[in-house]
Amino acid sequence: MTPKILVTGSAGQIGAELVPALRARYGRDQIVAAIHKAAGSPLLREGPVETLNVSDSSAVSRVVRQYGIDTVYHLAAVLSATGEKSPDLAWEVNMQGLKNVLDVARQAKLRRVFWPSSIAVFGPDAPRKNAPQNAPLNPTTMYGVSKVAGELLCNYYFLKYGMDVRCIRYPGLISSEALPGGGTTDYAVEIFYSAIQKGSYSCFLEKNSTLPMMYMPDAVEATLKLMEAEPSKVKRHSGYNLAAISFSPEEVAAEIRKQMPAFKVTYSPDQRQKIADSWPMSIDDSEARRDWGWAHRFDLSKMTGDMLARLGPRLASAQKGV
Numbered sequence: 521m522t523p524k525i526l527v528t529g530s531a532g533q534i535g536a537e538l539v540p541a542l543r544a545r546y547g548r549d550q551i552v553a554a555i556h557k558a559a560g561s562p563l564l565r566e567g568p569v570e571t572l573n574v575s576d577s578s579a580v581s582r583v584v585r586q587y588g589i590d591t592v593y594h595l596a597a598v599l600s601a602t603g604e605k606s607p608d609l610a611w612e613v614n615m616q617g618l619k620n621v622l623d624v625a626r627q628a629k630l631r632r633v634f635w636p637s638s639i640a641v642f643g644p645d646a647p648r649k650n651a652p653q654n655a656p657l658n659p660t661t662m663y664g665v666s667k668v669a670g671e672l673l674c675n676y677y678f679l680k681y682g683m684d685v686r687c688i689r690y691p692g693l694i695s696s697e698a699l700p701g702g703g704t705t706d707y708a709v710e711i712f713y714s715a716i717q718k719g720s721y722s723c724f725l726e727k728n729s730t731l732p733m734m735y736m737p738d739a740v741e742a743t744l745k746l747m748e749a750e751p752s753k754v755k756r757h758s759g760y761n762l763a764a765i766s767f768s769p770e771e772v773a774a775e776i777r778k779q780m781p782a783f784k785v786t787y788s789p790d791q792r793q794k795i796a797d798s799w800p801m802s803i804d805d806s807e808a809r810r811d812w813g814w815a816h817r818f819d820l821s822k823m824t825g826d827m828l829a830r831l832g833p834r835l836a837s838a839q840k841g842v
């Protein structure tokens with residue numbers, strides 16, 4: 521059966537690549553891209569688009585009924601750095617938004633819900649290397665608190681109502697198509713833009729600050745794979761650990777330098793360093809690999825090559841005003 525899908529937060533970093541991938545797979549008109557304040561790319565507007573505030577539960581319900589939605593990818597969220605500036609907003613959007621979507625899903629008897637969790641569920645007491653699936657979850661950011669509480673809520677809706685909620689703990693995501701907004705791992709995207717546009721970058725994390733990361737095509741692939749997995753293969757309805765690569769600013773800079781030898785990076789850590797220090801450097805995702813066959817394709821070198829190949833010509837023509 522072809523799903524009829526609503527994607528909230530479609531103009532965000534994940535949505536900008538997930539919506540086109542879902543449309544390519546299931547058909548353009550099967551996917552309703554919901555956006556809030558951000559305009560959304562012209563690509564997003566090639567299919568149905570709705571303006572939606574996930575804090576407004578009756579609006580979510582209306583869109584679900586209007587389009588006959590049976591599956592929701594609920595991506596709308598406030599990320600870690602913005603969440604530390606506005607903890608109340610992070611709680612409201614991340615928690616009430618999720619609760620609204622889950623309640624609408626229950627009332628409308630939706631088939632499946634996807635919700636993104638994050639490496640931010642871990643705190644300083646989780647092992648810093650290869651943080652296991654069942655590591656202690658004691659985050660010290662509001663974003664992390666909302667992701668832990670959200671995972672518990674998803675699992676509760678599965679246990680209590682039999683809802684098929686599926687959830688991934690994404691690492692930092694790097695995309696050539698959309699800029700991230702308000703996260704701690706955002707440097708790993710900015711660095712490519714700055715390398716191409718200025719030949720230099722001032723990094724807000726320390727040079728040896730290693731974090732788990734993933735190239736967006738891998739993240740999209742993982743998301744589709746989990747959502748298409750047979751229910752019997754999905755053994756957990758809180759967040760699956762998901763990993764691909766781990767690197768530091770210094771390491772990605774060295775990789776960029778292989779193509780741009782003159783690229784210079786300076787380091788001036790800001791308040792985001794504290795957040796990065798509270799997260800693991802790498803994650804053990806063997807459960808995802810075992811349960812539903814997850815395997816990543818992009819290592820640091822392949823990702824860097826692809827980012828530069830895609831962004832280089834695009835930024836050059838934008839500069840010329842083409």
Ligand code: SER
Nearest residue numbers: 599600638703704705
């Ligand atoms: N990329 C996110 C952030 O930095 C982590 O989930 O907030």
